[in-house]
Amino acid sequence: MSQPQAAVGAAVPRVDARLRVTGGAKYAADNSPDGVVHAVIVESSIGRGRITGIDTRAAEARPGVLKVISHLNAPKLPPVEGRFPPGKPLRAFQDDRVQFFGQPVAVAVATTLETAQHAASLVKVSYDAETSSTDISDADAAGGTQTYARGDADRALDSAPVRLDTTYRTARNHHNPMEPAGIVAQWDGDRLTVWEKTQYVQGTVFTLSGEFGIPPDHIRVISPFIGGAFGNAARAWVHSVIAAMAAREVKRPVKLVLTRRQMYFTVGYRPAYEYGLRLGADRGGRLTASTHDVRAESSRYETYSESVLVPGRMLYSTPNVRQAYDHVPLDVSTPWFMRGPGYASGAYPVESAMDELAHELGVDPIELRLRNEPSDDESSNLPFSTRRLRDCYRTGAREFGWHRRNPKPRSTRDGDWLIGMGMAAGVYDTMRSEAQASVRLDADGTALVQSATSDMGPGTATSMSQVAADALGLTMRQVTFRLGDSLMPPAPVHAGSQTMASVGSAVQDGCDKLRKQAIALAVNDKGSPLHGVDAADIVVRGGRLYAKGEPTRGETYQRLLARNDRTHLEVLGSYAGAPEPERFSLYAYSAIFAEVAVDARLGLVRVRRMLGVYDAARIVNPRLADSQAIGAMTGGIGQALLEHTVTDHRDGRIVNANLADYLVPTHADMPDLKAIFIDGQDYEADPIGVKGLGEVVIVGVAPAIANAVFNATGRRIRQLPITAEALL
Amino acid sequence: MHPFTYAKAADMREALNAGWRGGRYVAGGTTLVDLMRETVERPDVLVDISSLPLREVVVTGRGGLRIGALVRMAEAAAHPKVRVLYPVISEALELSASAQLRNMATIGGNIMQRTRCTYFRDVTAACNKREPGSGCAALHGYNRSHAILGTSDHCVATHPSDVAVAFAALEATVHVLGPDGERRIAFADFLLRPGSTPNREQALRKGELITAVEIPAHARPLKSGYLKVRDRQSYEFALTSAAVALHVSGGVIREAKVAAGGVGTVPWKLPAVERHLIGERPSDRLWAEAAEHAADGARPLTHNGFKPELLKRTVERQLRTVGGTK
Structure with missing residues (x-):
């Protein structure tokens, strides 16, 4: 295993960059099988109640309309079990209940998109509306969703010399990827093929198999490209079932794409939180206790919860910690993973409170964090595999010019603008799951590597090609990586920053095996110049096998295969996933620095520059990693200052279900963003030494900005997003 | 979207005929087509007026400007005469929408745009x-x-245009052509407050078409800007938002044109602020005192109490930016 590393670590461009920017990449809705027709969903206009009637006459009278399907005429589907989240998943038109505003209540199917849209608008639905409850701060929680304790936090707090008692609130956020959710479904007898925008082709197979009561091997899901997802395509949602149902009913392939407005109703969101946090510390700033009482919204039909408590129990050394996470069941659709799920929400209160404590004690925020740096993971009692958070602080402080920060709020001005600097730490779990990848080396010396994974933006095909190229001893151009087809070897959901670790390790395993197979073939082949050489002494580079000490002695894969009459070599690589139980505490870390300008008179906050310093262990491709970090800083700016899904609690209506009113950062809002990756590898995590990147990069961004706003203004806004009215 | 027919008008007569028969005029389409997609607007007939000869910016008299109804927002903003004479118009336009929209949307369509009330x-x-x-x-x-100004119990929607705020401040005139010939409507009378008929938004009669917006000649050159x-x-x-235009000579404010946006059911002219400024010497104190009148009569709602x-601070800031001191 001494292959030269040429591709891994290099900032190579995306292998599919050209396809993506020239329109050559075929996204789900770009597929139009022969005879395809269009489906448009009609959604509920009440927040809770029963459907009392559906009048489809006007819609069905339009030429070109094939059918309007609702609970009145939908086929009965077999019962299904909710796995995650626990509960009863939303079904497609199985009864008359409306559980949230925007729930699909019918679908119009027509020969053209325009006709289907028009028909959907002509469907008249009548309701028996009930009062809906959608306000997290005005509803009772269901207790005990998650709890954690060590020591006796409440008692320790009572005797703590320094105490902080605060509540932080975060708004509901929607993913808002550029590509809307879309699916094309085609039946052939009882076999179903779907082209779906998904981060998990095999997850969609599983869901549709259950929904329609057909064997998984009768279903094929294809999803080679994703136009952004941020998590919301990691589940097969009800619209996918509706499309497949419609296709079966009208006996034609059906295309269904959610409108931007519908993207706010049924494809998940980052839930709103109320996070009560108490910190106790000694006068030196060493934490003695913390309590975390968290409330989060969820639907009534499913209990969604995420890892919001983790940063608060493992980021800092604290002998006494008590945590309680209660979910608040509301008449809303189910929340779902959104970039940095849980951690991005939990880091905001924890990292804001650390800033509050630092200010209270007159200690530099970085120094305070260093004083509380744990020697091992106190929440699991496991040693850290790697934790280079100190390096992140040190590098970040130096590169950002942290020493120029005046700790006294309101002390730096630029005309009408108050200038402030803030920082925060970030953390995210290093997840790994079982994965496989097939590797095939052809007689022409090129390789095809395949796994049923996905690429929602990190550049999966590129990074996997890099791993494969090095392990096979090929150039990037000689390797093709394909993904996004459920017929390919299994891969876990493309979420939780586990793809590189899991699929990457399977790719490496497969490519190592294949290379060794080829080497074995050569050393045992009397016709090979490498005959008799110790296999361990052979390396492959640029498709040529040669003896390490004798570079002129060797041959290419092509010659080897040709001489042996082999059309190809093929192996299956695999990775077993995380060990049970884990032997180490495995997390990626970050330190985020932000400088903001606040026009306090006008309530304006503008980020001037940000720096993220990351301990994500090995970086397979610095260019892709940089893109991940910049994108996440942008998302974090949104979380901190702009993004807020607003519900009208009178009827559960989402009032800003469009991109004019739901604000995401524009280019003008993300001026100078910079990322630095701390050198390192983590082979306790996985064979390729990575800790995952796509999630950790957003964690800590919002609190760094909020802390900078405090440094600029002296105003501690304990609510996200930080808007003009809060600052006036 | 509801089905509709579409025809491109070859000349003014054809457009007016179609308009008289109930056709809806469409130029850039950046508002109307959006609203048609949401089925908020359901016109049966669209009359595309984009090829009519209404694309000129003409200087009229001493410092007056006539901007054709079909001049694109981007063109109007970049027009050298607009930039020199009325930066407040250029700035208001350039702070509107996106570059893509400004390349399509027209001046006539801009002042006709409908509220963003969700x-x-x-x-x-x-x-x-609706x-x-x-x-x-x-x-x-x-x-x-x-809105906090000009609202009624029937409607509290804001007029969304930026450039209309500049037009209101500068006391522009809207030129329209209809079956009964030409009319000129003072900008203050063109956009209607909701009262009990919020569905009536402009003082246009059936079939009338906006041909231009005219900024009157001002005897004294104005220094202006938009925040x-x-x-x-x-x-x-x-x-x-605040559109401010001032003429200061001999250290005294001789002319003051001030209007506010984002706060009114129509672009909100601020005569009380203007009166406070005329005849006074610029100072930070004056700006603050004048701006105190900006929200006179405001009726805040549950979520816009701020x-x-x-608004006062916005007007104060822009008075200072245009009028100087500090």
Whole structure:
């Protein structure tokens, strides 16, 4: 295993960059099988109640309309079990209940998109509306969703010399990827093929198999490209079932794409939180206790919860910690993973409170964090595999010019603008799951590597090609990586920053095996110049096998295969996933620095520059990693200052279900963003030494900005997003 | 979208005939087509006027400007005469929408654009503007972006245009052509307050077509500018905005034209602020005192209680920016 590393670590461009920017990449809705027709969903206009009637006459009278399907005429589907989240998943038109505003209540199917849209608008639905409850701060929680304790936090707090008692609130956020959710479904007898925008082709197979009561091997899901997802395509949602149902009913392939407005109703969101946090510390700033009482919204039909408590129990050394996470069941659709799920929400209160404590004690925020740096993971009692958070602080402080920060709020001005600097730490779990990848080396010396994974933006095909190229001893151009087809070897959901670790390790395993197979073939082949050489002494580079000490002695894969009459070599690589139980505490870390300008008179906050310093262990491709970090800083700016899904609690209506009113950062809002990756590898995590990147990069961004706003203004806004009215 | 027919008018006569028969004029389409997609607008007939000869910017007299109705927002903003004479117009335009939209949208369409009230744009919500008599969901709903001035119990929707605020400040005139010939409508009379008929938004008669917006010649040259306050740096409608044009000579303010946006059901001229300025010497104190009148008569709603104060500060800031000192 001494292959030269040429591709891994290099900032190579995306292998599919050209396809993506020239329109050559075929996204789900770009597929139009022969005879395809269009489906448009009609959604509920009440927040809770029963459907009392559906009048489809006007819609069905339009030429070109094939059918309007609702609970009145939908086929009965077999019962299904909710796995995650626990509960009863939303079904497609199985009864008359409306559980949230925007729930699909019918679908119009027509020969053209325009006709289907028009028909959907002509469907008249009548309701028996009930009062809906959608306000997290005005509803009772269901207790005990998650709890954690060590020591006796409440008692320790009572005797703590320094105490902080605060509540932080975060708004509901929607993913808002550029590509809307879309699916094309085609039946052939009882076999179903779907082209779906998904981060998990095999997850969609599983869901549709259950929904329609057909064997998984009768279903094929294809999803080679994703136009952004941020998590919301990691589940097969009800619209996918509706499309497949419609296709079966009208006996034609059906295309269904959610409108931007519908993207706010049924494809998940980052839930709103109320996070009560108490910190106790000694006068030196060493934490003695913390309590975390968290409330989060969820639907009534499913209990969604995420890892919001983790940063608060493992980021800092604290002998006494008590945590309680209660979910608040509301008449809303189910929340779902959104970039940095849980951690991005939990880091905001924890990292804001650390800033509050630092200010209270007159200690530099970085120094305070260093004083509380744990020697091992106190929440699991496991040693850290790697934790280079100190390096992140040190590098970040130096590169950002942290020493120029005046700790006294309101002390730096630029005309009408108050200038402030803030920082925060970030953390995210290093997840790994079982994965496989097939590797095939052809007689022409090129390789095809395949796994049923996905690429929602990190550049999966590129990074996997890099791993494969090095392990096979090929150039990037000689390797093709394909993904996004459920017929390919299994891969876990493309979420939780586990793809590189899991699929990457399977790719490496497969490519190592294949290379060794080829080497074995050569050393045992009397016709090979490498005959008799110790296999361990052979390396492959640029498709040529040669003896390490004798570079002129060797041959290419092509010659080897040709001489042996082999059309190809093929192996299956695999990775077993995380060990049970884990032997180490495995997390990626970050330190985020932000400088903001606040026009306090006008309530304006503008980020001037940000720096993220990351301990994500090995970086397979610095260019892709940089893109991940910049994108996440942008998302974090949104979380901190702009993004807020607003519900009208009178009827559960989402009032800003469009991109004019739901604000995401524009280019003008993300001026100078910079990322630095701390050198390192983590082979306790996985064979390729990575800790995952796509999630950790957003964690800590919002609190760094909020802390900078405090440094600029002296105003501690304990609510996200930080808007003009809060600052006036 | 509801089915409709579409025809491109070859000349003014053809356009006016089609308009008289109930056709809806469409130019850049950046508002109308959006609203058609949401089925808020359901016209049966679209009359495309984009090839009519209304694309000129003409200097009229001493410092007057006539901007053709079909001049694109981007063209008007970049026009050298507009830039030199009325920066407030260029700035208001350039702070509007996005570059793509400004390349399509026209000046006539801009002042005709409909409110961004989310209940208006959601056909499942009550809205007197969209469906007279159905009620106003915004009045007691989520109304952060809504108006505090010129509202009624029937409608609290804001007029979204930026450049219309500049036009209101500068006392522009709207030129229209209809079956009965030409008319000139003072800008203050062109856009209507909702009262009990929020569905009536402009003083246009059936079939009338806007041909131009004219900025009157001002005897004294004006120094002007536009300030837009919003959550994000670009591509958002105003929380508050201020269009200010001043003439100062001999250290005394001789002319003051001030209007506010993001706060009114129509662009909100601020005569009380103007009166406070005329004859006075510029000073930070004067700006603050004058701006104190900016929110006179404001009726804040549940979620926009911050707007009266923000409006005062916006006007004060822009008076200072245009008028100097500090």
